[in-house]
Amino acid sequence: MxxxxxxxxxxxxxxxxxxxxxxxxxxxxxxxxxxxxxxxxxxxxAEAFSKAFSEALTPSRQAQALQYSVSEGYLPLRRWLVNHMETIGVPCTVDNILITSGSQQALDYLGKLFLSPGDTALVGWPTYLGALAAFNAYEPVYDRLRIGTNRAPADYIAAAEAAGGRIKFAYLSADFSNPTGETVDHAGRERLLDQAETMDCAVIEDAAYQALRYDGAPVPPILALEIARKGTIEACRTIYCGSFSKTLSPGLRVGWVVAPQPVIRQLVLLKQAADLHSSSINQIAIHTVAERLFxxxxxxxxxxxxxxxxxxxxxxxxxxxxxxxxxxxxxxxxxxxxxxxxxxxxxxxxxxxxxxxxxxxxxxxxxxxxxxxxxxxxxxxxxxxxxxxxxxxxxxxxxxxxxxxx
Known part of the structure; x- marks a missing residue:
């Protein structure tokens, strides 16, 4: 054997x-x-990070930087993210935010949280390879997410039931997606929210590239559009995954999830079981640099x-x-x-x-x-x-x- x-x-x-x-x-x-x-x-x-790490290791701060921390994430960083999310149309509180080891960890946790074997994940054709890798372990069935076509939600539901499960979420990178670089327009995002309501599934919005717009008019995040519809993040089904990897540093592995509090509470339990918390000193350094020059x-x-x-x-x-x-x-x-x-x-x-x-x-x-x-x-x-x-x-x-x- x-x-x-x-x-x-x-x-x-x-x-x-x-x-x-x-x-x-x-x-x-x-x-x-x-x-x-x-x-x-x-x-x-690099110079800003060198200074931030040095400051984190001063006698007055080194205990916090090198010690275990709370699973939800470094509170000053979560507060900074509350302000950041507000600037892109997503009002939330620190209780709506979980710090993860890159947005890749967030995708893994979300797959674990939502998918039972045989459930359907709606994804793009093509879609981010790392998302497929994260979801694969939880044995889903994949169906093609078609936002700009006339495929009815009932057809998605019937296909999922025939596969032996139900639709759990639609996953997409709406801004400058990996791999195609394409962006879902405002109308497409609204149509997706309509579809998700009918299918009664979550929407996972992978926003890794959202900050890197070079031309054209900005489009509100899907979560922002849903909050505008429903009045509060707590009524939303969209889960926003952000990352500092494409803006400040991929090596420090700091990402975040923004979601209704019941989802965040469950993700916190998964993080406690997986790695307890993301690196304390890396979160502190990211917060320092983001606050100064993001x-x-x-x-x-x-x-x-x-x-x-x-x-x-x-x-x-x-x-x-x-x-x-x-x-x-x-x-x-x-x-x-x-x-x-x-x-x-x-x-x-x-x-x-x-x-x-x-x-x-x-x-x-x-x-x-x-x-x-x-x-x-x-x-x-x-x-x-x-x-x-x-x-x-x-x-x-x-x-x-x-x-x-x-």
């Missing part, structure tokens, strides 16, 4: 992240990587990333062959390419790494049903404008060489 023989059945649903594996390519100096959706480390507010730092990020977004869209327009299409994101970190039918992103990646040394993420991994072979994701956040130009030129040459086998 081996230990693998007595793993729980859910272990069979766990898969390695293609993105995490591709990040290893960043250590190879000859690879032009557009794979990992990671912030540019040269833009981290707005100015995010403004700097927007300026740099917008130039890189523009450089990628311009290079794609000049170098891609006929038949290749791509999204036009108003923010975030990604552009989504759709290749002609018959081409395969994974096969293209293998050939690309061998011949032109360009890395990206094949699209199939972002589809719950394994479709989407003729697509790929490009990230512009961690590449200079000359690198983007050269990378898109190389990729265009490769694509012009002819169709790849599917």
């Amino acid at each position: 081996t230990l693998e023989q007595i793993f729980a059945t859910r272990a069979a649903r766990l898969k390695a992240s293609e993105i995490r594996e591709l990040l290893k390519l960043l250590d190879q100096p000859d690879i032009l990587s557009f794979a990992g959706g990671i912030p540019d480390p040269s833009l981290f507010p 707005d100015s730092h995010v403004a700097e990020l927007r300026s740099v990333y917008q130039r890189r977004r523009d450089a990628m869209l311009d290079a794609l327009a000049r170098h891609m062959p006929d038949g290749v299409t791509w999204t036009q994101p108003e923010g975030g970190m990604f552009v989504w390419l759709t290749l002609p039918e018959g081409q395969d992103g994974a096969a293209l990646l293998a050939r690309s790494l061998e011949s032109v040394k360009v890395a990206f993420v094949p699209g199939r991994a972002f589809f719950a049903d394994g479709s989407g072979a003729n697509s790929l994701r490009l990230s512009f956040s961690c590449a200079s404008e000359p690198t983007i130009e050269e990378g898109m030129k190389r990729l265009g040459v490769l694509l012009r060489e002819g169709k790849l086998a599917s």
Whole structure:
């Protein structure tokens, strides 16, 4: 007997992240990587964090910074987040906020809280790979979330019942989504809330990129729209997941959940069972830096990333062959390419790494049903404008060489 023989059945649903594996390519100096959706480390507010950590370790504060803490999270940080959420139209209290180890942990907790085996999770086609990884362990059935179509809620409900469960939530990244970079417009968000009411399910709003808008008019968060409808967050079914990973630092692993108090109380119990609380000193440092420079730092990020977004869209327009299409994101970190039918992103990646040394993420991994072979994701956040130009030129040459086998 081996230990693998007595793993729980859910272990069979766990898969390695293609993105995490591709990040290893960043250590190879000859690879032009557009794979990992990671912030540019040269833009981290390192000096501000160095000062914040030093202050946290002064004799008067070090006990708090290095000690166990409450599961809900560092209270001054939660108070800062109350003010921050107010600025984007989400009035709430500290009791509506839980600090998590990145928004990825929030997705894991929400999957654990809502999903029983056979229940349905509505997700995009494609959707964030990390969300699928988080939800997979709880053995859901996936159905395609269609906001802009005429698919009736009754059809979703019937499909979920046929699968042996019920619809528990609709998950989406409404702003500059990972992987497509697309944004759900105001009307689409209102339609989703209507659908969720009819289906009597939760809405999980992944807002990891919400602060990174470069042009176009801001759209209120789904939670803000629902509060406007119902008058209070306590009557809402939307759960907002935020993160400092794309704005201040991914390495400190600080995210947050905003939800009605009954949901927060249950998530606190899950956190107590999982890791007790997020790192005290990291929360203190994030609070210090956010309080001092969040707005100015995010403004700097927007300026740099917008130039890189523009450089990628311009290079794609000049170098891609006929038949290749791509999204036009108003923010975030990604552009989504759709290749002609018959081409395969994974096969293209293998050939690309061998011949032109360009890395990206094949699209199939972002589809719950394994479709989407003729697509790929490009990230512009961690590449200079000359690198983007050269990378898109190389990729265009490769694509012009002819169709790849599917």
